[in-house]
Amino acid sequence: MSTITTPPTDTGLAARARAIDSSGWGYKVKLVQPRNFTFWVMTFVFVAGALNLVLEFGPNLEAYSTPITQGVVWFTVYGLAIAWIINRLDRYSPIPGRIRLLAFLWGGVAATFGLAIHYNQAIFAILAKTQGISFKNDWRAALSAPISEEIAKGLAVVVVIGVAPRIVRTATDGFIIGAFSGLAFQVFEDVIYVLQASQAGFGQSGPGLNAALTRTILGFSGHWMWTAIFCAGFVYLIGTPLQPPRRGLGILMMLLTPVGHFLWNGAQPLLGNPSQDALMLTMLGYSAVIAVIFVAFYRMTLPPERQTMRDVLQPEVDAGVITDDELDALVARYRVRRKFIKAAGGHAERRTRRHVLEATHDLADRIATARGAETGEVRHARAEIERMRT
Amino acid sequence: MTTTESTTTAEPPGEASPWPPPDDWVPVDERVLGFDKRTLWPGLVVLAVWAIFVHVVPAINDAIEFDNPIESGDVVDLGNEELTFVPSVDWNLEDGVLLDEEGIVPVTLGNGTALVTEEAISFDVLTSLWDGDAEALLDQVLDIDDAIETVIAADVQDSIDIVNADGVPGKLAPFRGTEEVGFVATYVFEDVNVNGAELDVGVSATVIAEPTADEEFADDVVAMLQSITYHPTAAEEDRG
Numbered sequence: 001m002s003t004i005t006t007p008p009t010d011t012g013l014a015a016r017a018r019a020i021d022s023s024g025w026g027y028k029v030k031l032v033q034p035r036n037f038t039f040w041v042m043t044f045v046f047v048a049g050a051l052n053l054v055l056e057f058g059p060n061l062e063a064y065s066t067p068i069t070q071g072v073v074w075f076t077v078y079g080l081a082i083a084w085i086i087n088r089l090d091r092y093s094p095i096p097g098r099i100r101l102l103a104f105l106w107g108g109v110a111a112t113f114g115l116a117i118h119y120n121q122a123i124f125a126i127l128a129k130t131q132g133i134s135f136k137n138d139w140r141a142a143l144s145a146p147i148s149e150e151i152a153k154g155l156a157v158v159v160v161i162g163v164a165p166r167i168v169r170t171a172t173d174g175f176i177i178g179a180f181s182g183l184a185f186q187v188f189e190d191v192i193y194v195l196q197a198s199q200a201g202f203g204q205s206g207p208g209l210n211a212a213l214t215r216t217i218l219g220f221s222g223h224w225m226w227t228a229i230f231c232a233g234f235v236y237l238i239g240t241p242l243q244p245p246r247r248g249l250g251i252l253m254m255l256l257t258p259v260g261h262f263l264w265n266g267a268q269p270l271l272g273n274p275s276q277d278a279l280m281l282t283m284l285g286y287s288a289v290i291a292v293i294f295v296a297f298y299r300m301t302l303p304p305e306r307q308t309m310r311d312v313l314q315p316e317v318d319a320g321v322i323t324d325d326e327l328d329a330l331v332a333r334y335r336v337r338r339k340f341i342k343a344a345g346g347h348a349e350r351r352t353r354r355h356v357l358e359a360t361h362d363l364a365d366r367i368a369t370a371r372g373a374e375t376g377e378v379r380h381a382r383a384e385i386e387r388m389r390t
Numbered sequence: 391m392t393t394t395e396s397t398t399t400a401e402p403p404g405e406a407s408p409w410p411p412p413d414d415w416v417p418v419d420e421r422v423l424g425f426d427k428r429t430l431w432p433g434l435v436v437l438a439v440w441a442i443f444v445h446v447v448p449a450i451n452d453a454i455e456f457d458n459p460i461e462s463g464d465v466v467d468l469g470n471e472e473l474t475f476v477p478s479v480d481w482n483l484e485d486g487v488l489l490d491e492e493g494i495v496p497v498t499l500g501n502g503t504a505l506v507t508e509e510a511i512s513f514d515v516l517t518s519l520w521d522g523d524a525e526a527l528l529d530q531v532l533d534i535d536d537a538i539e540t541v542i543a544a545d546v547q548d549s550i551d552i553v554n555a556d557g558v559p560g561k562l563a564p565f566r567g568t569e570e571v572g573f574v575a576t577y578v579f580e581d582v583n584v585n586g587a588e589l590d591v592g593v594s595a596t597v598i599a600e601p602t603a604d605e606e607f608a609d610d611v612v613a614m615l616q617s618i619t620y621h622p623t624a625a626e627e628d629r630g
Contacts, residue, residue, distance in 0.1 A: 035416045037425040038433035045440055063534040119443040122451040129454045133485060134493030148443060155436055162432030200501070201518040202527065202592060203534040269494040 012315040017372050019311035022242050024166035025093035026368035031102065031163065038162025046105070049114025056113065056192070064198055067208035071194030074212055079187040082224055086183065089298060090176045091361075092305035092331075093368065099167050103156045103177045107227070108184030111152035112192075116185075119148035142266030146258035149185065150230055153223060154254075156181030157231035161238075169242040170308075171232040171301035178231025182224035189223070190215045221287035225294040230257040232301050242304050253297065260290065299333070306331040312364045321382055322360050330357055355388040458483045460506065465489045468502030468517050468618070473579065473591065475515060476617035478610035481506040486515070499584045500591055506614070508607055510600035513614055520578055520592025525549065527576040527592045528561040535574065535596055555616045562615075572598035579620040593618055 020026065033039045061068065083104075087094075095103075123144040128136040157174045160167060168174060193215055194208040201207030233253025239245030263270070264286065268279060309331050316322050329340035337357070344353045363381040370378050416426040460477045466486040468474055477483060486504030487497050504515040520527050528549055549563040552575060560577035575595045581588045595618065597611055 030414055033414055033426075033429075035414070035421070035424060035426050036429040036433075038429045038436070041433035041436045041440075045436060048440075048444075115440060115443045119447050122448040125451045125456075126447075126454060128484070129451075129456050129458075132491065133458070133483065134487050134491050137487065138493040138495050151439060152443070155439060158432045158435050162429050162436075165428070199534075200503075200516070202516070202520060202530050202594070204518070204520075207518070273495045 012318050013372070015311045016315055016367070019308045020368050020372055022169065023093045023305075023308045023368075024164075024169050025308065025312070026365070026371065027096070027164070027166045029096050029098055029164045029167065031098060033163060036163055038159060042106075042110070042159050042163065045110045045114045049110040049112065052113040052117065053109060053188075056117075057195070060195060060199075063203060064195055066205050067194050067198035067203075068191065070205060070208060071191040071212060074216070075187045075190045075194075078190075078216060078219075079183060082183050082220075083180070086176060086179045086224070089179070090172070092172070092302070092309045093170075094365075095167060095173060095176050096164075099160055099164055099177070100180050102163070103160060103180040104184040106156040106159055106184070107153050107181030107186075107223075108188040111149070111155065111181065112185055112188045115152040115155075116145070116148045119152075120144040123148070138269040139266065142262050142269070145265055146261035149223070150226065150258045150261060153181045153185045153227040154178065154230040154234065154257075156227070157234050168235060169240045170304045171235045171243055172298075172305045174231035174233075174235035175228045175298060175301050179224045179228035181231070182222070182227025185227070186219055186223040190219065218283050218287060221290035221294070225290055226257040226261055229253050229294065229297050232297060233257075242308075256293075260293075264290075309364060312367055313360065316360070316363065316382070321363075321385060322356070326353075326356060326360060329353075330360055352388060356385055359385045359388050456482060456484055466502075466504045466506075466515075467492065467497045468504065468515065468593065469497055469499035469591065470623075471496075472622050473499060473502060473517065473582070473593070473620045474617075475504065475614060475619070477504070477506045477513075478508070478607075478614055481508045481513070481610065499582055500589075508610070510603035511607055511611065512596075512598050513611060514596045514598075515593065515618070516596075517591055517593045519584065519589050521590060522578070522592075524559065524561045524576045524578045524592075527578060527594065528563055528574060531574050531576060531594045531596070532563060532565075535594075552615070554618055556619050556621075558619070569601050570598050572596065575615055577618060582620060583622060591620070 031039070057068065124136060124140045127140055127143065131139075157168060157177050160177050168177065190212070193211045197211035198205060198208035230253065233250045233256075235243060235250070236246040236253065237250030264283075267283060267286070268274075271279065271282065274282070310327065313322065313327050313330070317324055317327050325340065329337050332340070341350050341353045341357070344350045359381070363378070363385060366375070366377045366381040420427055422430065460479050460481050460483055462479050464479075464483075465474050465476050465488065466483070467489050468486075471489060471492075474489065477486075484505045484507055486502070486506070487493065500517060500519045502515075502517045504513075506513045522530075532546060545567070546563055546565045549561045552560045552562045554560060554577060558577055558579065560575055562573050562575040564573040565571070573596075575597075577593045579591045579593070582591045584591070595615055597615075599607075
């Protein structure tokens, strides 16, 4: 455990110190930890997943180079776009870059190729053997992925708690970690779907492109949203120093994801094989519902994050660096923040307010990274706010 | 050392160290077998899931026999109940939907697959929309088929012409590996009605026989190959 280097001199600074310490904001993560048991298990599953990934794609690289390349290029762009959205959602005490990367790689390599693929293939075969091939064809996606994939992707938050417990302090932290894990799972799975569609189409790239298009449209409200909800639910379930357990809510969120995934994967047989158009419309409607649920849960997780931001910046209000209104806007919802910026008046004033808020965000980040100490970087960040006003 | 000593002596006994420990410091009383015991439970959770997903569930699958023998009169639907093939009796159906066992989601034209096996022989059928003739499809399948890759010893023989039971022409290329032998056969059914559009549907059958395969099954294989036919429902109604 580390200690805060700046001695608290008044209640504001003491609250700041407590907020930084309890939130883990600015904590520098060291990934290689020989005494950490989770580190070794994680490494093992990563290696197993990476080997399986090579076995899956390696033999196909030559024969299916075109669809694989198309899938990789397209879903990289797609993945980056969604990663940008997730970064925007992580606007208060952000998850360190290497933990985001860890969660992403967990979802893409370990969860997909190290865990879920083995379970899914075995379940497909068990269904065919015990329930018949037609039943397997109808229900295999609905009866495998909701369990295996939600658990495999969701383990990202368990892994991060194991290797960097100070990072996972709020449900929002779980939400962001889950979103990255789910996103990577989705991206890697999409490339597999493109490959499989091409394989089923005698290696032609047309079926692969069709699969890519469908996955793109329907994938927006996909794995990344479900896993975000699952991982936030896990944080509620176990609780942290900053987030008292809310076990009922946590279990509800963790159960909601496999149920939602089941309804998604089983839509075609559940609806009695509707026409393609009707199915597409239904799925688009369901996507919108998922997005609404996702946003609602995200908002629900935010209060502790906002309080941390408030505690870190309150001494700056006391010192006159920023105003109460600016702090209120910084920790407010998007609409309130936009209203605050618009209320400035002319274009230049609105721009100033926007820049001041952004610069204040930078200052909070520097203060947290310095663990509350008055460093050159903190002073510079503070001077930048002043510069934005002039 | 002087500083440390003076600091140590200045601290009353039992007080916490004034030095912040490194972030990865693991106190002695928090270790189990050298590991930080606080990191045990997440690792054990991951390990348990890995064991279930990678070993337990696949072991359950391995313990269940795939016993799905073809009976007389069974016909496999390769698409829309119009593209079909008749597997030989007593072969094991491992993939493919029988006409009288259709599920909720039917097999559509261009998406049908089937796999039947008999001890040391596998008969694997794949269908897809295909814009080209049977020979082009044969070349393509020889290029990409994983199953052939694993047995092939660069000894694909010249292709020969074949016909199905309705006289639709196809192509067949035998191959010989270091142990297994087999062939790829292809047909292309032209102007098939796929969701209202007239398209061509290609069918490939990849047959691989291990050295222990009994020659008596050769007749079964030929019969199955010829039984791959397309009978549009509308045409039957017209005939009716």
